[in-house]
């Protein structure tokens with residue numbers, strides 16, 4: 001079985017700072033990392049391979065230094081890495097990104113078939129979760145989002161059963177293969193990388209494709225040019241006003257809170273209903 | 276592009292009920308449609324859902340596009356996307372909004388790809404520039420530290436998913452009427468590649484957090500699990516639900532289901548207690564629209580006090596036991612008085 005996991009190198013937005021005067025991001029010294037959601041996706045691919053056999057490839061679009069991130073995926077257990085990297089791809093929104101990755105899949109499909117594609121739920125820099133479904137639409141395979149478990153894979157019947165998270169529970173979905181899953185972090189923790197993987201990863205060189213290595217690419221659909229959305233402006237989140245101070249010692253404060261809330265008897269309707 | 280007219284809202288329904296975020300979006304969509312001087316339309320797909328049309332008119336729509344078919348009983352990307360694409364390609368709206376729910380995001384992503392247009396995710400502010408007819412969709416970016424306004428200049432429709440609980444639904448106007456445009460779904464079951472085998476509801480959760488009237492939320496300021504137990508106790512006394520900051524969830528004091536904020540859930544209860552929570556932007560986005568917010572924090576400069584209605588500077592571990600006792604006494608008194616009245 002050929003499992004392909006789509007991954008992205010992102011700035012670690014968890015430590016990024018905003019300059020409040022200029023409303024610009026201070027990216028100095030911010031490390032580039034494997035998108036945390038994608039590390040769970042790679043691990044899911046590796047675990048699936050352990051169950052059914054086959055190979056795990058990772059595919060990414062990004063700058064040349066994303067090779068480092070692909071090595072990280074090899075540490076987790078990926079067998080092969082593919083990177084599409086070219087200035088034509090730069091500045092892409094989700095529509096242009098899914099187009100470029102779709103073209104990369106077409107190229108990959110010349111070498112060998114793809115049975116299942118796994119993406120992380122979303123990235124921490126874009127926060128959209130739109131690229132996975134976009135790739136699936138372009139390849140005309142079913143997308144299944146918010147997956148928390150891969151229950152069964154039947155290679156012969158070309159079928160998979162997955163558990164999809166909903167707001168108030170989950171659903172079991174059966175899909176034909178190939179299909180594309182976007183997975184939640186809940187699907188599996190990321191295990192420590194075994195030493196042989198680390199050794200392999202250290203020297204690993206992924207396949208790198210430039211735009212001209214791909215077939216029949218419509219360059220107008222790539223990168224900034226191919227992106228229908230633009231960021232028009234950045235601004236600080238609306239300021240909140242703050243409230244009234246409740247003074248006194250702990251006891252006085254507690255009494256004031258209680259009487260404030262009891263002035264709103266409608267709040268305790270349910271409580272009373274039960275009593 | 277000049278042919279694209281009208282503001283559309285996807286009406287997500289579940290078991291024959293329209294989900295709240297879709298009604299909220301009719302409220303937001305109404306404003307946009309009035310500014311642009313175009314109709315507001317709902318797009319409704321499902322099995323035996325036509326009876327929902329009056330509700331959609333009452334909440335502000337002028338028209339409803341309906342597809343009613345047994346194949347649409349459960350949400351599936353393939354079938355719903357086909358239906359929505361059919362309407363969009365035939366009647367070309369200029370703006371198309373979806374709730375940022377799991378199904379709404381899933382559907383919007385697929386539809387935007389097929390229509391080859393721009394989609395802004397998780398919007399929290401919407402406006403329209405009348406002259407250019409451009410939708411200004413703003414959303415938190417980079418962990419909520421900054422807001423970004425996204426435009427889609429040359430492609431139509433301009434699409435966005437919008438977070439639940441940030442827009443306001445209109446007061447329903449009983450008896451409102453509108454135009455219903457019903458068309459058949461052109462999909463055969465045997466051509467579909469996915470099947471919903473079963474849907475399982477999580478019954479473990481006692482009270483759904485996003486529907487609770489009272490939420491008592493605790494943060495790292497409660498020091499340890501023992502301190503956090505006071506949060507459970509206060510919630511119990513008030514008949515409320517328990518919320519938490521991410522740091523508390525990461526410390527393992529409570530499950531992720533209870534996390535409030537950007538990477539948790541958004542809530543708008545009548546009363547929200549933020550106890551020992553610093554008030555990071557990522558937490559505040561998830562609770563700032565609560566009706567009344569009481570914050571307890573020992574640091575007078577904690578940012579949570581910018582969001583609170585009432586600010587209590589003090590040690591939560593000292594205040595909470597007293598507060599719990601005071602509430603017990605007060606609520607018991609009320610109860611007894613109530614009983615006397617009824618007797």
Ligand SMILES: Cc1cc2nc3c(=O)[nH]c(=O)nc-3n(C[C@H](O)[C@H](O)[C@H](O)COP(=O)(O)OP(=O)(O)OC[C@H]3O[C@@H](n4cnc5c(N)ncnc54)[C@H](O)[C@@H]3O)c2cc1C
Nearest residue numbers: 494495496520521536537538539551553555557558573591
């Ligand atoms: C991308 C991203 C997403 C995030 N998503 C979320 C999210 O969804 N939800 C969320 O909550 N966070 C989220 N965070 C984390 C957020 O930035 C904060 O780190 C987190 O909310 C802090 O939790 P806290 O307030 O419990 O802890 P702290 O920040 O450590 O605050 C503890 C507070 O308790 C006070 N305190 C200490 N002792 C006492 C006492 N005895 N009595 C009273 N007060 C006391 C302190 O003064 C302090 O203000 C996210 C961060 C990022 C980068």
